[in-house]
Structures are given as structure tokens and as C-alpha cells.
Amino acid sequence: MPEGPSIVILKELVQSFKGKKVLEVDGNSKQDIQRIAGKKIIDFKSWGKHFLICFKNFSVRIHFMLFGSYRINEHKETKARLSLRFKEGEINFYTCSVQFIEEDVNEIYDWTADVMNDHWDRQKALNKLKICPDTLACDALLDQNIFAGVGNIIKNEVLFRIYVHPESNVGALPEKQLDLLVDQARIYSFDFFEWKKKYVLKKHWLAHTKKTCPRCHIPFTKKYAGKTKRRSFFCTNCQVLYRNN
DNA sequence: CCGGTTGTTCAGCG
DNA sequence: GCGCTGAACAACCG
Numbered sequence: 001m002p003e004g005p006s007i008v009i010l011k012e013l014v015q016s017f018k019g020k021k022v023l024e025v026d027g028n029s030k031q032d033i034q035r036i037a038g039k040k041i042i043d044f045k046s047w048g049k050h051f052l053i054c055f056k057n058f059s060v061r062i063h064f065m066l067f068g069s070y071r072i073n074e075h076k077e078t079k080a081r082l083s084l085r086f087k088e089g090e091i092n093f094y095t096c097s098v099q100f101i102e103e104d105v106n107e108i109y110d111w112t113a114d115v116m117n118d119h120w121d122r123q124k125a126l127n128k129l130k131i132c133p134d135t136l137a138c139d140a141l142l143d144q145n146i147f148a149g150v151g152n153i154i155k156n157e158v159l160f161r162i163y164v165h166p167e168s169n170v171g172a173l174p175e176k177q178l179d180l181l182v183d184q185a186r187i188y189s190f191d192f193f194e195w196k197k198k199y200v201l202k203k204h205w206l207a208h209t210k211k212t213c214p215r216c217h218i219p220f221t222k223k224y225a226g227k228t229k230r231r232s233f234f235c236t237n238c239q240v241l242y243r244n245n
Numbered sequence: 246c247c248g249g250t251t252g253t254t255c256a257g258c259g
Numbered sequence: 260g261c262g263c264t265g266a267a268c269a270a271c272c273g
């Protein structure tokens with residue numbers, strides 16, 4: 001569920017509920033979810049891994065974390081964290097974080113930082129990378145303030161695509177490699193999006209969870225790299241390590 | 246059946 | 260007040 005493209009797929013799947021009134025609310029969320037009852041959904045938005053349900057004076061933020069899931073017009077055995085029922089159909093969210101946002105979402109979200117958004121701004125991402133030259137590439141890609149929506153799969157696939165070692169310092173990358181990193185964060189996210197919709201995402205993985213480099217056939221290294229200590233799969237032969245000093 | 250994880254926040258500590 | 264670490268959350272897959 002969790003990476004940005006999956007949230008955009010969810011947004012597509014619920015389009016028919018836009019403009020519809022929520023007739024009944026249920027769920028084990030500790031938030032005051034009953035305030036949603038009787039309200040009309042104005043829009044669905046997303047920012048990175050955040051899924052936003054917008055009402056007239058507030059929004060609901062759903063974050064699926066690692067284990068979250070949803071069902072549309074069907075439900076699981078377990079009780080939903082949040083269940084929205086309509087005249088026709090229902091949306092059920094499980095094991096997710098539910099938060100209310102009182103502010104205008106356009107005031108608190110920077111759409112230009114979301115790799116899936118029409119307003120994505122590559123130059124702003126480059127500027128943010130320039131001011132943290134010692135950050136490792138694997139940590140930079142997971143930084144939601146720079147690449148909102150990028151998760152661990154996208155991270156591993158982008159770094160392999162551009163042949164950059166995850167423990168490279170972003171400030172040591174040649175200009176061309178830095179451009180590639182920023183651009184592939186978006187391009188791979190859209191590939192992920194298309195493949196996931198066709199249920200062929202996994203078979204396109206070149207690095208993530210892989211044992212052998214598809215290019216030179218030596219064993220991949222698996223390491224919990226960087227400050228984020230997330231699984232990194234990489235080829236020490238093909239992926240170049242760029243270090244400061 | 247156990248081990249591991251497409252993620253984030255926060256408490257506790259030095 | 261800072262950065263770092265580990266816990267917590269709690270579902271599903273292999």
C-alpha cells in the first residue's frame with residue numbers, strides 16, 4: 001500500500017464518491033470520526049504517502065504506514081479503523097493513521113515536493129539536496145520533504161537505474177548523476193504506478209529483494225544503510241560509490 | 246509458525 | 260536543544 005503511486009491509485013479508485021454525502025461513519029479510530037457523518041466529500045487529494053479526504057471546513061488525513069490497507073465496496077473480517085458509508089457503496093480503511101486537518105490543505109502541503117504531483121518541481125529538489133551535501137543518497141530519497149511519496153522500493157530501484165551506490169554522499173555526485181537521481185525519482189514513481197495498476201510491479205523489480213545483479217550477475221549486497229537503516233539492495237560492481245573528500 | 250517489512254512518531258538518553 | 264536509538268504500532272506474506 002504505502003508508497004506514493006499506490007496512494008494515487010487509491011485516489012483514482014474512489015473518484016465516484018467525490019461530491020457524495022457520507023451517510024454513516026464507523027471504525028475503531030480514537031479520533032472524533034463521527035463529525036464526518038452527514039458531510040459531503042468535496043475532493044480527494046494526496047501528498048506523497050498521505051491520502052486526503054477533503055470536506056468543507058476540514059480534511060481527513062489517512063496514512064497507511066507499513067501495514068495499512070483499504071477495501072472499496074467490500075470489507076475485511078476485522079473491524080475497520082475508519083469506514084465511510086454512502087447511499088451507494090462504502091470505503092473502508094484498515095490499520096492506518098487517521099488525523100483531522102483543520103487548516104486549508106493548500107496552506108500546509110507543498111505540492112511541488114510530491115513526486116507524483118503535476119506541480120512537482122525538480123529544481124526545488126535539487127536545491128534541497130545542495131544544502132545537505134553529506135546526506136547519503138539512500139537517506140535523501142526517503143526524505144519526504146524532498147521526495148514526498150518515495151518509499152524503500154522506489155529508492156532501491158532508482159539507485160540501481162542510475163548506477164549510484166546508496167551510501168554515496170549527494171554532494172559528491174556529478175551534476176549529471178544528481179539530475180538523474182531527481183528525475184528518476186519521479187519517472188520510476190510513474191512506472192511503479194502503471195505497473196502496479198496492471199499487477200506486474202514485482203516482476204519489474206531489478207534490485208529490490210533481488211539476490212543477483214541483472215547487469216553483471218554478481219551477488220547483490222543487502223545492507224541496512226544510512227540513517228534511515230532501511231534495506232538497501234545494490235551491486236558494488238555496477239553502482240558507483242561517490243564520497244565527499 | 247516464525248521472521249521480516251512498500252513507514253512514521255516519539256520517548257529517552259547522552 | 261541536538262542527534263541518535265529503539266520501541267511501538269499490529270497485518271500479511273512466504
